[in-house]
Amino acid sequence: MIFRKLLPLIVFAFFVFSSTAQKHYQRFESIDVQHYKFEIHLNDTTNRIEGTTIVLVKFLKPAENVVFDLVNSDGQNKGMSVESVKSENKSLSFTHINNRLNIHLTKSTQANETLEFEIKYAGIPADGLVISENKYGDRTFFGDNWPDRAQYWLPTVDHPSDKATLEFLVYAPDHYEVVSNGYLVEKKQLKKDVKFTHWKEDVPLSTKLMVIGIADFVIGNQTKYKDIPVSSWIFPQSKKQGFENYKYGTDALAYFSDLIGPYSYEKLAHVQSKTRYGGMENASCIFYHENTGISNRSQESLFAHEVAHQWFGNSVTEQNWHHVWLSEGFATYLTHIYNQRFYGEEVFRERLKTDREWVIRYSKQNFAPIIDTTVTDYIRLLNANSYQKASWFLHMLREDLGDELFFNGLRKYYTDFQNSTALTDDFQEIMETVSAKDLTLFFKQWLRQPGHPVLDMNWEQEKENLKIRIQQAQADFLFQFPLEIEFVYENGTSEIRTLQIDKLELSPSFITKNKVKEVVLDPRVALLFEMRR
Template sequence: MKSLPLFLLLFVTTALNAQSPAYNPQVNLLDVQHYRFSLTLKDDTDRIEGSAEIKLHFKQSSNAFFLDLVKNKAGKGMEVSNVTLENKPLTFSHQDERLNITLPQASPAGQELNIVVQYAGVPADGLIIDANKFGDRTFFGDNWPNRAHHWLPCVDHPSDKASVEFLVTAPDHYQVVSNGIQIEETNLDGGLRRTHWKETAPLPMKVAVIGVAPFAVQLAGEVQGIPVSTWVFTDNREAGFIDYSQAVEVLEWFHTNIAPYPYRKLANVQSKTRYGGMENASNIFYFENSVNGKKEREDLIAHEIAHQWFGNTASEANWYHVWLSEGFATYCTDLYMEAKYGQEMLAERMREERFAVIQYAARRKAPIVDTTVANLNALLNTNSYQKGAWVLHMLRREIGDENFWKGIRAYYQRYKESNALTADLQRVMEEASGKSLQAFFKQWVFRAGHPELKVTYRFDGGENIVEIFVEQLQNSPFSFPLDIQLLDENKKVILEKTLSINKAREEFAFPIQGYPKEIKLDPGAWLLFK
């Protein structure tokens, strides 16, 4: 996900007020295996009609469980008409955001059941029903972080993954795009059309969505047999086909350098998402003003495509570790841009991201993994994105390029179609490098702030010695390597060293040939500091 500008993000964060905890107790009780959502959409009302067939696997014996589903309140929310098991009604109650279901007898651990929930209502959120900028009515799922249960009965937590299919019946002037591959499109009586999409890979509900609008659709290309398509509003047809065509080259790079693409197609969709981009699995939604025909969104496209590996397939186990999604997507974008445009492009991007981290820390000092956050949307912050990227960048230096790539690929392979916490990433990177990274992760991920440095030097021309003084101004010292260059009056580098910094104040002395006029800190942009 690429976040919006700060003032818009603050508005969204306040408006959504997502106060649910990061832990969902259902994930220890049951594991959803598959969802089959049948939805009816209409033009004369925002009311949707739904049927959810849900295959459950019980991890523990129980005669009761709940699904997440927002109940109708003041005309917005869902009303459940019945819940059945093998066509027999089940007892249920629906309060606030929970659909409580009672079984006729306890289901033993290991048993699988198929239940059906019939429901209807006007979504308060999650499914955005709104006119696009051209005045056309549209429907777009926008589920992050836990907004799927505004319109879909589910376990709305990133640690519960299931395959999913959507059968959408809507007026025939709409086209429907969703996760997976399209297996049916049938015109029905009364000017309706039924469209059926099916994804067999397990997904967290945050990225299981539909998009329904009058679209212009183009096959942009293929990557190793994987179709890459563009879905844009009809008025943006020409510009959209140009802009989203960049996804083919981007997908090729990730497919080659990370691992084979985990899904059977990639659709790039102009949408009404409230975010800059939303990484829905195989079905990326971009904000509606992302199209202008000038190919200016390459980094946005790269960010969302990176999420197909990190965030969708290898997912954070809870939202507090969302940097494993957003930090990875941010740095993977940096890596793609480095590969295409060169190392100086990477250094420039890292300097920009460092500036953003410093600005954010001036407003709010907090660790990347911050369990004090109550509003989950507030986790879409600079720490999760840019500082997360900086952690990976410094980790790359700490263990070397070869071990870094080895570790990143191993991490993905170990946790694809599963979930991880920061400790899991640390463990994989330690295995890849043969180094203990406990101190590294502790200071950069679980500690607030960053080094704030004052560096001075003194030149002794008689002895041709330069003394360098490094002082850390924050409360307690960090440990890190600091690259420095000393330049003469002609800007020629006359001394280049890497200093190992571990204390609040350190002094170094080096012989030097020439008269130093300037000191440069971190010329290659490998350290997060102020």
């Protein structure tokens, strides 16, 4: 996901989890959703939707009720009202309060028992399903669920840890085209100018990725990567520029498939949309902000970022929102690696420098670690820590391990957790296994403590003796890291030495044969740090 207003976003810290969040976690110990079947009826006269959702639930322990997330009425004609709940053709009693649909079972379930629930509901979504007009004034419908906005229009367990397969059965006016996750099962014309479209996804997804997109699309750029259909879905008024801007449909798909491992999904659709983000990586149908279809700037890096999410964020999903760096940091760094491969080292290093500047600026607004468990307003996790600093973490890990071990670790992490969920500790364990190194300090200081090294440096040379003084000027934490130092000589030559920094202040001496003109810290752009002077 690309967040369009990243820098001005300031993360507010909270020191306790809400009771609602605690109950959320308790629920995951009790149930595991296996499959959703969403039937949605849409129209052009009102924003009211009618839905029937069938949910297949596996109970992990005995239970007398089951709870789904579904936003109820806000008192201003928005929100969902539940009409009925059934299981095994029998009506069940329920309560729908505080955005929780609590279904009371007629008898206690047993561990490993599965039950299917049919939930009929209707209402005007306050969020989640964005019903609006695009930039051309045409009516559109777009799911936009991240971080926990699926519950505004779908009864779900709206948490990234609970993955399930799904299908959407959409009844909409017949002038629309409908795109969704997975593969197209059926599309047919019904009476009264209504079209029925059925999409099905056989790979389990988190609810943040379960969407539909409905508009007067023109479909083009249709091709295949191996057996995977790839296409672009563009508003008709953007057709010419849009298909040109979306021409990168298979480039990142092919590159990341070779670099990391097989693509998990049945197709890949690139969709011009009304998402609030620059891009939203919905599995197999990526939604891009509508302005991407008319921009004069290349969209290649945006495409690379969102396609990288199909591996990390979608297939391997962070188990809770506080570990979103496993999604956004990975996609950010993989985009840099994509550009390194196709546009060279200079572009790669310049983008790392730009990211480093973002991290430094952001740290002055909000001094917090990448994994910040105090945040309960999850959208505020979309910040420079989760994107740029997390990308820098991966870059420094790559520098520490070397390319072979680093990419072997990425591949193993993907293989071991494909179509599942993971936490930071899982990634650390994989990288330690591959490298046979203890990475505890590395992960702790860069991910779990705030800030970065702030360095003071001065030097003097007397004949062949070069003395350097390096001091960590940040007041909060000691960082330990290798620091590359380049000696630039007056005769035009240079050399790089590496110094292990493990104290707040070091004053090493070096023997040199030439007169030093300049001392440069981190010449290869390998370290996240701030130079004070």
